[in-house]
Amino acid sequence: MFKVGIIGVGNMGEAILNGIIKNSDIKPEEIIVSDINQERIDYIVNKYGVAGTDNNERLVKLSEIIFLAVKPKDFENTVNPIKDKFEGKILISVMAGIKIEKIKSILSKAFIVRIMPNTPALIGESATGISFDKSFPANKKEEIINLINTFGKSFLIDENLMDAFTGLAGSGPAYIFTIIDAFAQAGVKQGFSYNQALEIIVQTIKGSSKMVETLKEHPCVLRDKVSSPSGTTIYGLHQLEKGKIRDIIINTVEESTQRSKELSN
Ligand SMILES: NC(=O)c1ccc[n+]([C@@H]2O[C@H](COP(=O)([O-])OP(=O)(O)OC[C@H]3O[C@@H](n4cnc5c(N)ncnc54)[C@H](OP(=O)(O)O)[C@@H]3O)[C@@H](O)[C@H]2O)c1
Structure with a gap:
């Protein structure tokens, strides 16, 4: 089992990975990443010493906490074929503009967190908005906030303010x-x-x-x-x-x- 899985290790996925490795107790061996682009997986695996796969289903099955860091346009194609595998998993969505309700309509059995980081995440200095789904287990929130703080400083906000957070901090x-x-x-x-x-x-x-x-x-x-x-x-x-x-x-x-x-x- 892996503690953290990251689906989509582009700019933001790598920034998140870098923060977790540098600023948490989670070791590279406890992290798995996936991407549609094999060259990208090879680059990340070589650079950080994490596990890599081109199989999102495998990643989801093997991970406790999953970051979804693909582009919003790729959301449905990425999760639809494997939606049942998310049961009981913690899903942290990094995707701009996709509401928790929309994610839940497909991944109804996952525990969902929506975050909005900004590009200073690349140097561990993101201002990151966080909204938890109402049904997110209260005793798990602190662990997730600590994880998100590894790449900057987080701000717990109502999801209604996520667009304003984007206008203020995302941009x-x-x-x-x-x-x-x-x-x-x-x-x-x-x-x-x-x-x-x-x-x-x-x-x-x-x-x-x-x-x-x-x-x-x-x-x-x-x-x-x-x-x-x-x-x-x-x-x-x-x-x-x-x-x-x-x-x-x-x-x-x-x-x-x-x-x-x-x-x-
Ligand atoms: N960059 C920012 O400042 C920022 C800020 C806040 C939120 N976000 C959000 O972060 C997310 C990622 O943004 P980004 O800038 O990091 O994008 P990115 O560099 O394009 O990274 C996304 C990665 O996911 C891969 N991918 C696409 N479909 C996949 C699939 N089905 N399974 C696994 N991997 C897949 C992409 O591969 P290909 O390139 O081959 O398609 C790419 O390597 C977006 O949803 C964005 O809204 C970004």
């Missing part, structure tokens, strides 16, 4: 990457090389995030502490407000949330 890294690039270009305009400006702004964002996280002060309080009367910061902040930065960010997350709702319906 979030792309917004932040765009902001980082814009600041780096701003640095270039002021005379830095792009690479130097990039390093400066990355460190600035990292340091500011850590301040919010560790000092537990409201971000506006921290902002006001660096805005001295008639100083450089308040002049810069005025431009951000003139450009309606809040309006833009609120609308960005709203649009993305709406799009997630459209796609999941």
